[in-house]
Amino acid sequence: MESALKKSLLAPIKTLKFCVSGEKLPSGRTRHGAWRGSKRQGSKGRSCVPDPRLLRSYQAELERERKLREAVNAQKNAERAAMRAHFRRKYQLTKNAKDAEQLRAAGGKVCLPRDLAKMVSHEAPAKDDSFRLRSAFQSLSLSTGIFTGKPSRVPSSANETQPCRVIGQEDRQEALLCVKAVQSDQIESERSSMLSSRLRPPPSSVRSLCVCEDAVTERALQRRSGGRVRGFQEIPHTGSSGWINLLRFWKDGRFSLLHKHMENTFRRLGPIYREYLGSQSSVNIMLPTDIGELFRSEGLHPRRMTLQPWATHRETRRHSKGVFLKNGTEWRSDRLLLNREVMVTSAVHRFLPLLDDVAQDFCRSLRHRVQTEGVGETGQRSMTLDPSPDLFRFALEASCHVLYGERIGLFSSSPSEESERFIWAVERMLATTPPLLYLPPRLLLRLHAPLWTQHATAWDHIFSHAEARIQRGYQRLQTPVGGASDGRFPGVLGQLMEAGQLSLELIKANITELMAGGVDTTAVPLQFALFELARNPGVQERVRAQVLASWEQASGNPQKALQGAPLLKGTVKETLRLYPVGITVQRYPVRDIVLQNYHVPAGTLVQVCLYPLGRSAEVFEGPERFEPSRWGSESAAGAGFRSLAFGFGSRQCVGRRIAENEMQLLLLHVALQKISVSPEVLSSGWRLLQQQDTLSLFLFQRIRVVLLSQSDSFCTKIRL
Ligand code: HEM
Numbered sequence: 028m029e030s031a032l033k034k035s036l037l038a039p040i041k042t043l044k045f046c047v048s049g050e051k052l053p054s055g056r057t058r059h060g061a062w063r064g065s066k067r068q069g070s071k072g073r074s075c076v077p078d079p080r081l082l083r084s085y086q087a088e089l090e091r092e093r094k095l096r097e098a099v100n101a102q103k104n105a106e107r108a109a110m111r112a113h114f115r116r117k118y119q120l121t122k123n124a125k126d127a128e129q130l131r132a133a134g135g136k137v138c139l140p141r142d143l144a145k146m147v148s149h150e151a152p153a154k155d156d157s158f159r160l161r162s163a164f165q166s167l168s169l170s171t172g173i174f175t176g177k178p179s180r181v182p183s184s185a186n187e188t189q190p191c192r193v194i195g196q197e198d199r200q201e202a203l204l205c206v207k208a209v210q211s212d213q214i215e216s217e218r219s220s221m222l223s224s225r226l227r228p229p230p231s232s233v234r235s236l237c238v239c240e241d242a243v244t245e246r247a248l249q250r251r252s253g254g255r256v257r258g259f260q261e262i263p264h265t266g267s268s269g270w271i272n273l274l275r276f277w278k279d280g281r282f283s284l285l286h287k288h289m290e291n292t293f294r295r296l297g298p299i300y301r302e303y304l305g306s307q308s309s310v311n312i313m314l315p316t317d318i319g320e321l322f323r324s325e326g327l328h329p330r331r332m333t334l335q336p337w338a339t340h341r342e343t344r345r346h347s348k349g350v351f352l353k354n355g356t357e358w359r360s361d362r363l364l365l366n367r368e369v370m371v372t373s374a375v376h377r378f379l380p381l382l383d384d385v386a387q388d389f390c391r392s393l394r395h396r397v398q399t400e401g402v403g404e405t406g407q408r409s410m411t412l413d414p415s416p417d418l419f420r421f422a423l424e425a426s427c428h429v430l431y432g433e434r435i436g437l438f439s440s441s442p443s444e445e446s447e448r449f450i451w452a453v454e455r456m457l458a459t460t461p462p463l464l465y466l467p468p469r470l471l472l473r474l475h476a477p478l479w480t481q482h483a484t485a486w487d488h489i490f491s492h493a494e495a496r497i498q499r500g501y502q503r504l505q506t507p508v509g510g511a512s513d514g515r516f517p518g519v520l521g522q523l524m525e526a527g528q529l530s531l532e533l534i535k536a537n538i539t540e541l542m543a544g545g546v547d548t549t550a551v552p553l554q555f556a557l558f559e560l561a562r563n564p565g566v567q568e569r570v571r572a573q574v575l576a577s578w579e580q581a582s583g584n585p586q587k588a589l590q591g592a593p594l595l596k597g598t599v600k601e602t603l604r605l606y607p608v609g610i611t612v613q614r615y616p617v618r619d620i621v622l623q624n625y626h627v628p629a630g631t632l633v634q635v636c637l638y639p640l641g642r643s644a645e646v647f648e649g650p651e652r653f654e655p656s657r658w659g660s661e662s663a664a665g666a667g668f669r670s671l672a673f674g675f676g677s678r679q680c681v682g683r684r685i686a687e688n689e690m691q692l693l694l695l696h697v698a699l700q701k702i703s704v705s706p707e708v709l710s711s712g713w714r715l716l717q718q719q720d721t722l723s724l725f726l727f728q729r730i731r732v733v734l735l736s737q738s739d740s741f742c743t744k745i746r747l
Pocket residue numbers: 331350351352362540541542544545546548549552603607608609611612613671672673674675676678679680681682683685686
């Protein structure tokens with residue numbers, strides 16, 4: 028097109044030059060037809076005076092050509108800039124102002140030619156019942172508007188892309204274009220990981236993508252909202268030097284009180300703040316409206332902050348990664364397979380009896396222990412014990428039963444050394460994780476730093492424990508009796524092996540993660556649940572009464588009994604509200620969003636701080652009260668994004684159903700066995716409790732339980 032234009036215009040331009048300057052035309056050349064009407068000035072000279080109308084028309088043509096040339100150049104530059112920006116985002120390189128400038132010059136949007144669009148395009152998913160084509164293309168946001176000039180359809184469901192709240196109806200097209208920019212990054216990462224999966228190539232209709240830069244987005248957001256959206260840099264922060272902040276954290280020992288630090292910072296700076304810590308930086312939020320917005324922008328393949336020490340362990344030991352550490356389509360395909368075994372209702376039906384078995388045994392053995400080892404008269408016996416090792420054993424026994432389909436006998440008087448070592452390893456691995464998060468693990472590895480060595484050794488133990496179980500499970504499957512073929516549930520491991528959709532290496536990686544993630548996470552909240560029930564005897568009585576009634580109605584069916592006793596579920600939710608196991612849930616939004624009226628660019632690490640959320644008077648009425656019944660009425664009222672201990676969306680905790688049922692069943696059998704709990708807290712303990720507001724392992728280690736038998740019932744006393 029460019030050359031055709033040149034050809035058609037070159038001759039008249041030359042002629043025009045000649046006419047204006049009086050230069051001779053090259054010999055043998057005739058004038059272009061356009062000059063036929065021009066007046067000859069004489070026979071000698073060939074000078075002519077062009078017709079002013081024609082002159083204007085040629086000038087206009089020249090101007091058009093210049094504009095076209097500029098537009099073509101700007102488009103080419105913008106295409107290159109879009110691709111550069113895309114790869115910068117992909118490989119996490121620093122942004123280049125020139126790219127943003129060139130994109131801006133092209134109006135902030137670029138229709139990529141087919142070959143380039145293909146490089147950043149998205150592929151259609153494999154057939155899967157939980158994977159809809161529409162949602163698969165959600166992140167692609169193919170805009171028919173690109174071709175037709177009409178605005179794209181504005182997505183409506185929560186899972187679809189939403190324009191920013193602050194933007195009016197007429198601005199949606201621009202917002203959508205901005206959305207596409209940030210999604211293109213995700214699309215690319217998805218595509219690259221899809222190459223190795225079973226997913227289909229992109230449909231031929233995938234022609235182009237709209238790409239624009241974050242800077243443009245921010246400006247667009249501000250311009251369109253009449254300047255109401257404040258810039259990212261304006262978000263209050265705790266100091267802009269990550270390394271100084273990190274030093275302060277170490278010095279003040281804030282890592283062990285991260286939850287309190289977050290709560291205090293929200294009090295000081297308001298419901299949103301930025302924090303730089305070492306090489307990490309994040310935006311921290313705590314209000315449900317903001318969490319909802321974050322959830323809507325998590326995309327098809329939500330990403331959490333990578334636990335680098337864990338990832339480095341897998342990489343250096345050449346182990347595959349499980350869902351916890353994976354991202355993109357690889358994560359999704361593994362996750363869908365795991366969901367079938369641990370999350371869907373039919374899976375719960377399969378494993379619930381196994382959990383019930385363990386919970387019953389645990390409570391029976393506790394009762395027996397008090398009867399035989401307790402002090403006091405028969406029927407009035409009591410016993411003081413530290414429940415934490417018992418609850419850890421319970422959680423490990425329950426996990427093994429569900430995952431491997433076998434009991435490992437941890438309630439016997441002499442549990443195996445191997446199991447004790449496993450519990451130790453999980454504790455060690457978790458304790459060494461937080462300080463390693465902000466240091467480069469590979470450097471520590473090179474330096475043989477003791478912290479890293481301890482961490483890696485703990486993981487090695489966890490892996491070898493899982494390896495041994497997997498070997499055993501594999502052998503069991505080979506033998507017809509005792510294998511899955513006899514109709515018994517072979518555990519999640521057996522189910523995965525039978526299904527044959529995951530390689531053995533991936534099964535090992537995922538089962539190890541499930542084992543590592545499934546012990547302390549339930550043992551610690553269980554102790555806090557007992558503690559809260561102990562200091563709230565009225566609540567305890569209500570829970571017990573409901574459990575007994577429900578058990579009778581369910582004729583001993585544990586699943587029905589749980590359904591008939593919603594206060595059990597409420598107890599677990601309430602415990603996790605006050606004592607969340609993980610302090611934050613993190614996401615990288617795939618599009619620019621507005622939180623508390625601040626612009627947060629796509630790709631920013633946003634952390635939902637669970638402890639301040641759970642204790643906020645703005646979110647919960649009487650947050651200090653332990654009130655399991657609040658969840659019944661709140662869920663009925665449709666209040667969302669408040670119970671987030673298990674995370675949210677498609678990336679929420681995959682062990683959630685196991686954990687919820689495991690904890691509820693233990694509390695159910697505690698009630699059925701008439702084990703009651705009451706507080707017996709030493710004054711020093713109360714002080715500690717008030718100071719720290721209690722959280723996780725640090726306080727947990729100081730709780731002691733006193734079991735008392737009062738005639739028919741046992742009383743668990745909590746001592747601090
Ligand atoms: C009270 C108990 C538990 C709590 C509070 C808890 C909490 C969490 C949270 C907050 C996440 C991140 C979710 C997100 O990013 O949205 C998570 C992920 C995960 N949890 Fe749990 N968890 C618990 C029990 C378990 C159990 C019992 C298992 C294993 C059987 C488990 C295995 C995992 C795994 C593998 C992931 C990663 C999932 C993924 O990325 O797809 N968790 N958990």
